[in-house]
Amino acid sequence: xxxxxxxxxxxxxxxxxxxxxxxxxxxxxxxxxxxxxxxxxxxxxxxxxxxxxxxxxxxxxxxxxxxxxxxxxxxxxxxxxxxxxxxxxxxxxxxxxxxxxxxxxxxxxxxxxxxxxxxxxxxxxxxxxxxxxxxxxxxxxxxxxxxxxxxxxxxxxxxxxxxxxxxxxxxxxxxxxxxxxxxxxxxxxxxxxxxxxxxxxxxxxxxxxxxxxxxxxxxxxxxxxxxxxxxxxxxxxxxxxxxxxxxxxxx
Numbered sequence: 001x002x003x004x005x006x007x008x009x010x011x012x013x014x015x016x017x018x019x020x021x022x023x024x025x026x027x028x029x030x031x032x033x034x035x036x037x038x039x040x041x042x043x044x045x046x047x048x049x050x051x052x053x054x055x056x057x058x059x060x061x062x063x064x065x066x067x068x069x070x071x072x073x074x075x076x077x078x079x080x081x082x083x084x085x086x087x088x089x090x091x092x093x094x095x096x097x098x099x100x101x102x103x104x105x106x107x108x109x110x111x112x113x114x115x116x117x118x119x120x121x122x123x124x125x126x127x128x129x130x131x132x133x134x135x136x137x138x139x140x141x142x143x144x145x146x147x148x149x150x151x152x153x154x155x156x157x158x159x160x161x162x163x164x165x166x167x168x169x170x171x172x173x174x175x176x177x178x179x180x181x182x183x184x185x186x187x188x189x190x191x192x193x194x195x196x197x198x199x200x201x202x203x204x205x206x207x208x209x210x211x212x213x214x215x216x217x218x219x220x221x222x223x224x225x226x227x228x229x230x231x232x233x234x235x236x237x238x239x240x241x242x243x244x245x246x247x248x249x250x251x
Contacts, residue, residue: 058097162196
């Protein structure tokens with residue numbers, strides 16, 4: 001179902017022709033378009049499409065045993081991304097969003113993230129990727145030791161990396177949440193000026209900030225521009241996700 005929805009979106013949006021798909025997503029969706037079964041796809045890519053689109057799942061899933069949470073993220077990611085690092089990166093973002101909605105503090109979330117990443121990456125090893133847990137800690141240390149914002153941005157770009165590989169972009173996103181002190185409007189502007197895969201990093205980082213502080217914290221002019229440009233009723237989607245989350249919590 002998830003794979004069909006992603007493929008239908010790509011076809012309706014003209015995503016193949018507009019060249020806006022990452023390499024892992026493009027290869028997998030093309031195979032699905034040709035009738036391949038998701039279970040037959042290797043999908044061992046290491047790019048960040050899984051983490052970029054995972055925040056709605058973080059909204060949907062209430063706190064649960066970490067192993068179950070990882071399994072849910074892996075299933076949602078499987079149409080395009082099955083690699084250990086792709087699942088781990090997506091788990092980090094979804095888990096942070098879920099915990100933010102559950103009113104956990106950024107300090108609590110940040111402290112737990114390396115262990116969350118390690119558990120997800122080690123659950124099904126498929127690559128030779130560096131440890132996401134170590135890269136997350138390096139990203140946080142880089143921001144905390146930087147004397148000012150400009151230095152922090154430069155060091156994130158040069159040391160952590162802001163490319164499309166998930167081992168770069170997810171730690172960069174966590175670093176940006178830390179640098180912005182979880183304030184979503186400030187985070188969005190900082191991410192836009194970071195360089196590299198700014199839209200993906202911004203999407204992940206501001207999702208976490210928004211989950212922690214709620215929609216009231218988002219600048220009304222920013223939100224209006226997003227609603228107008230994207231022609232989407234974001235309030236309807238968020239309300240539906242909130243209802244589904246409450247339903248899951250009641251089970």
